[in-house]
Amino acid sequence: MARDLPIGNGNVLINYDAAYNIRDMYFPLVGQENQSSDHLSHFGVWTQEGFFWIDHPEVKKSLNYLPDSLVTNVHCSHERLGLQMLFRDGVDVQQNVFLRKLRIENNFDMERKIKLYFHLDLQIYGNGIGDTIYFDPELNSLVFYKGHRYLTLSCFSPDEGKAKLSGYATGQKGIHGLQGTWKDAEDGMLGGNPIAQGSVDGIIEMEVTLPAKGTKEVWFWICFGKSKQEIERMERLLRTVTPQAMLQRTHDHWVKWVNQDSHELSLLKPEIQAFYKRSLLITKTNIDNRGAIIAANDSDILKFAKDSYSYMWPRDGALVSHALDRAGYYELSRKFFDFCKKAMTPEGYLMHKYNPDGSVGSSWHPWVNQKGNKQLAIQEDETALVIYTLWHHHKLAGTLSKSKDDYDQLVIPAADFLAHYRDASGLPLPSYDLWEERYGVMAFTVSSVYAGLIAASRFAEYHEDKVRAVYYADKAEQVKKAANEQLYSEEKQQFIRSLYWNYDKEAYEPDFTLDASMYALFDFGLIEKTDSRMINTMQAMKEKLWVHTEIGGLARYENDYYHQVSHDIAKVPGNPWFICTLWYAEWLIASAASNTELQEAENLMQWAIKHALPSGVMAEQVHPFTGEPMSVSPLTWSHASFIKVTQEYLSRLKDMKNIGRKQKNDASEDKVLEPVN
Template sequence: MNDERLQEHLRKKPYLVDAIAGNSAMLVSLGSTGRLYRLWWPHIDYPQHVDEIRAGLKIGKTPGGVTWFDDPAAGWTHAASYVPRTNAYRVVSSHPELPVEAEQTDFAVPGQPLMARGYRLTNKGRETLHLEFYHYGSFRIMDNEWYMTTEFRGDHDALLHFRHRYAFAIGSPETCSGYQAGQGSWRQASDGYLNGNRIDMKPDGAMKWTLAEIEPGQSVVVPVYIAAGHSRGEALEALETAKAKSYDDWFAEMVAYWSNYLSEAAPCPGGDERIVDLYERSLLAMKLMADEATGTIVAAPEFDETFSRCGGYAYSWGRDAAFVTTAFNKAGLGALTEKFYDWAVTAQEPDGSWQQRHYNDGSLAPHWGLQIDEGSSLLWGMWEYYLHSGERQDFLERMWPSVEKGASYLAGFIDPETGLPLPSMDLWEERLAEHTYSAAAVHGGLSAAASFARRKGRNELADAWESIARSISASIEAHCWNEDKGSYYRGLKLNVNPWDYEAAIANGARGTVKPRDKGYQSYILDHDPIVDISLLGLSVPFGAVPVDNPRMARTADAIEALLTSPKVGGIKRYENDAYIGGNPWILTTLWLSHYRTLQGRYDEARRLLDYAVRHTTPSGLLPEQVDRETGETAWVVPLTWSHAMFLLAVHMLAERGELRTN
């Protein structure tokens, strides 16, 4: 994508969003101005269907046509926040020169293919108002900008957008007073004129509703529904379902749904009001990241679909999900965990491995190659849930075939020279080596599999897998300690490019050049000395090295000394990290909090927890990164792993009686 097209794309779909709303089958991302950026259905990862959706007003005889609430040049100001204890997002828009306040509330209806957008328009002036409310929608069905049709269906008083097996009907229980399908809808809607064109092979269209005689202080509500279906008939039927019940009833049903969800979860085990609020917001956000139909847990709502700055986030990583499911366990939401692992076995390869990341249907997503920690983390997470469930036999029986294949694969993936797992990609997906973190994850996965095997009476398998796990721990101690840094090496047998290899050798590093297929060569450094937050994984959560091991304690201290961001605090991923500028991350900061808690250094753990609380977005979500210069949100909103690490940090402190109110 060239720069001009990218900038136009980012105007409609920025990297950073302000909120998400949904019902785990339909998901939208939103801005604090009320603009709807993206909509996914019937799964939360793919496909995405929206180009842009906007709303605005024409006020009486005010010159200039329609004023769009989200237009940065139009003069509207916005106050945005979630409706407490729900996944509904509310934006209140006001204007210093216009006598109208617009309160917009976006939520998905639980169990229905419906997005509700409620607009409460209030006359703040001293004179009676005549308003025309405009709703514009441009679609990109199946992430495709071509071959859409937009049609006004008078029998349903709705605009219908459709392509292939997806259709979206937009309408309201209030009868519209004008419409336009295609034919330059945006330009003409902005001028305050819709020409009544009924059908066009274009992606966009607009509708308007005339609201006459609004007295000073009076409010009117215009609900607009976006109804989805796999056919035009399904979408229109869903829209009629929406119209058959009042907007207030749908809103009350949504509030009750999220209230019930939170009441079924374990309450926040302590802490001050901000911790409690973030705890609940984490539970709400994480639920939206767990697909209703499949149980898949995705890393984040997609925000970089063009892969312009990263490789995308709306996929399921086994590693992220293992942390998330453990957080669900702690929060008493084990049903979400179980559903995920029932899905995970469908994503396993025939050889027993799990690849890097997957779509919700279990198929392999775009990736950079095997990460051995992914499948290892899944085995570890399965065992954690088995214990949480009270060692339910039915879960054991469903998981066992997958566990046996997965552990057998891990057992055969050991380098006889080092005793560590063979080279694979690291957890950050940037380098090929025998990574120390990956070794710890394999230790955790094999230990979990051995425990499953004992429950199955397969003691010989259990003995063999336990022996390999112990050998990995011993190999970490024998080969992975770097006294110069006072830290474990990040890895062994690091593959680099030829020029980096020559530079490293010139600076005293050791390595080898090995031939490989087709006459190519691999340039391999003996050690990767970079200090990386993932080295904490040796102890927490995988237990390959005891928490109180002096080397482990020195590694944690080296991490804090070398990776603390100097201006804004927080912990970076590793030395010289350049991704999105090398910012501190929320999950890395919380990872150190986990380790300090296990060390008994509770005040330090709490300070790290409070860092996360202080660096939520304005809507209360946790991002991936914090800008190293300003402390503002820098990348990915929300990141499911960040929210999971927060829940785990809260519970770890609470279980030790150390989640005190400040």
């Protein structure tokens, strides 16, 4: 089930499923240590007329955020039981506290007693072995702990004047046939067991009296800490400051943060402007405060391979940081580059992916080739793109004068690796592609290596390292020359995706498969956008990769097998991906010669908005026939792609207006200068 409505503060990240159940609770690192590990935490309501959990089919929902913020705005209604609920959830920007404000409305014309239930099913440290839960009478909270991880679950009703919960239960779950304490709530009576250990869960109750046609307000919260003293301090602070003040400051913080962007967003249509800002906010939820930009934190993907997307891929991180830099969020990118600087191997390359704490992540890239000889288990574009985006980071932030340490510690070793990791023709040696599926010489990788070497040359020139400036520029030109000679097919009149080494023939063989990632040839500056070969390639890409269903969108490549749902390749070459569709929009923007061509790009941006969840969350890909989100959700790269394409669109839109204004002025001048008969 797709994840939705991520909220967080860089230490804590909360994800929900489509029914508004909490599914993921990451702490103390975004993407590492999922304290709930996809286990469902329930929220329920008891009335004398009946009981329901929030995911019951009778509960109608509208899942969204408050505008320009990371505070949820979720409306739920149960018509038969006469209740309406408005949820406002957020993670405090200063303390590691999840806050839930609930306004519940009675539609019946009589006073009613109701009971609200908040249940937590935790897997502390990501597993359910040896957890403890107990009721703390001083805190009036349930306390969960194991090792150096502590969480509290508490509630409060200002309208009732109640600072205490009205009931609780702790118990075991998933063993001895026990389902969990949530079952104890369905009759409106909690058992009150004060402590449990092992595989455990817990639930609290808040009883309120609803006036006829009236409303009440109830608060729930979860504190996250590394010691009992820390959560006790947070509980005292929260009750002093008040949860309302915390949620308000959180809302205000995000509204101010997202409106720092210096782009002239007023030129955009309202829905594009709003979606651009939503993409910035959602991207922020997947960034850890220590610099790791995480690809996705949807634990539902664990069902496929017992692994997740909760890693920092240097390529994804570099492209996300580039979009953030262009928006002016330099401090986030700075932490990412510091992360990469620490992660860099002595040989000058970055590994496949990393855990949020900086350790090397899991990998499926072998260290030996088909002949049993050693090969590097890397994707070379990940190293190259970090150099490329680092250069733009310093240019945009105006910090080139402070870039000497980056140049010495990151750029030189990485650029030296790129310069040496090439064959006699000048092409980069084989590595894995950006899709992590094939080992060869990819157009995307070659383009990124060229861009990385050009960036390194510019760094060297700035720091008056003249020998390296010439050296890196020369190597970049060799890459470009080799790419023009070997990555273009005269027969097809277009560029090719890659070259694969044939071990029997001891030679490269071309791969003519059209791949959306070939947009990198122009985007990273290897091939001019006006080059007829590039134009032919992009036109062929659109023809071959467009999904010919009511959903539309662009697939990754011909006959994409990942989550494949149709073998009718002519109609569905693969599932439509947000990033691929937006890459093509980037091409249209870059090559647009008229407002009509620019409109085609805007249509693809609107496609992304239409196929996101109502909250604005974009998955990795969508189902080609239903449009339902597939794979992980949200994918940080999807949102970064929308951010970048919007920036490109704005720039081109302003250019078009200036051209139109100039043409109008020229025409006016010509008219004035016409001879009078």
